[in-house]
Amino acid sequence: MDWLAEDTTTTIDYGLPPWKVVIVDDDDEVHKITTISLNDFEFEHKKLEFVHLYSGKEAEQYFSQHNDIALVLLDVVMESDHAGLEVVKYIRETLGNYYTRIVLRTGQPGTAPANEVIKNYDIDGYNEKTKVTINTLHHAIYTALRSYRDLTRIQNYQRGLERLISAINDMTQIDSVMELSNAVLQQVKTVLDAENAHFLIKDSAAFTMMKAKDNHWNFSINETQATFVDESTMLQSSQPIVEYAQQCFLEKKHIVAPPYYCFYYHSKRGTDSAFVFKCGSELSSLSHKLIKLFSINIVLTVENLLIEKAQQSLGH
Numbered sequence: 558m559d560w561l562a563e564d565t566t567t568t569i570d571y572g573l574p575p576w577k578v579v580i581v582d583d584d585d586e587v588h589k590i591t592t593i594s595l596n597d598f599e600f601e602h603k604k605l606e607f608v609h610l611y612s613g614k615e616a617e618q619y620f621s622q623h624n625d626i627a628l629v630l631l632d633v634v635m636e637s638d639h640a641g642l643e644v645v646k647y648i649r650e651t652l653g654n655y656y657t658r659i660v661l662r663t664g665q666p667g668t669a670p671a672n673e674v675i676k677n678y679d680i681d682g683y684n685e686k687t688k689v690t691i692n693t694l695h696h697a698i699y700t701a702l703r704s705y706r707d708l709t710r711i712q713n714y715q716r717g718l719e720r721l722i723s724a725i726n727d728m729t730q731i732d733s734v735m736e737l738s739n740a741v742l743q744q745v746k747t748v749l750d751a752e753n754a755h756f757l758i759k760d761s762a763a764f765t766m767m768k769a770k771d772n773h774w775n776f777s778i779n780e781t782q783a784t785f786v787d788e789s790t791m792l793q794s795s796q797p798i799v800e801y802a803q804q805c806f807l808e809k810k811h812i813v814a815p816p817y818y819c820f821y822y823h824s825k826r827g828t829d830s831a832f833v834f835k836c837g838s839e840l841s842s843l844s845h846k847l848i849k850l851f852s853i854n855i856v857l858t859v860e861n862l863l864i865e866k867a868q869q870s871l872g873h
Contacts, residue, residue: 573602578630579608582611631661660701661684681700
């Protein structure tokens, strides 16, 4: 067995939150060996955080109180011959948790035959302890974490789309640009785990005359508020997020330079917009589509707001 094989790989700490891995086994030696074997393990620049539990009942109690577990390495035989299987049913059926990945491990394969268990239980792997090597362990962890990542992404996209659809439906009730920014931009920031966002709108001449001398509307967004940024402040700023927005306008195209993402849009009325944000992790193609949908709808809404304001001003 190569459980304790040396790994001389140098890793960099990116400061990202770790993947939470729960080890459930009544053998303390298994806990120690597993922890040592995975000590330097990383997936997508994130390390592992271990939680050590020693019985099925203890595992059920822990899972009932925590919903952020990426993976559980679960022994089958503990206080009973099928304690681990009972935990699987509890996680999936009682708690309705279909996100946490479950890898079963057993030192007594005859007690719970692999084919029967894999067929009847919603698990991601079934390993005999005596056959596990450091390589097979790493392979199982990679596969499980990749699956967990994808499932949670889908969940976040669904929530994000629901929020966006709700925000778009409510746009007709919004009567100010800043209200719109606070209502929508922060939601997108939350969905995409963005550190901050910056939204510029360069309007046509008619709207410029009505709204500003410098024909720009600039919004800076953080966790709590959206605020206007005047053009003089913009020109003095050397922040990459501002520079990318200006480059986006100049080149009239999307710019992807992780961790910065800039999306350009030109509306039928002649409005140019650039939505730029800094994100904690690389965006997938679905995230790009979400942001594109967002930017188009917010630009159209801002245009409508400005037209309404212009008409109100002419009426007076």
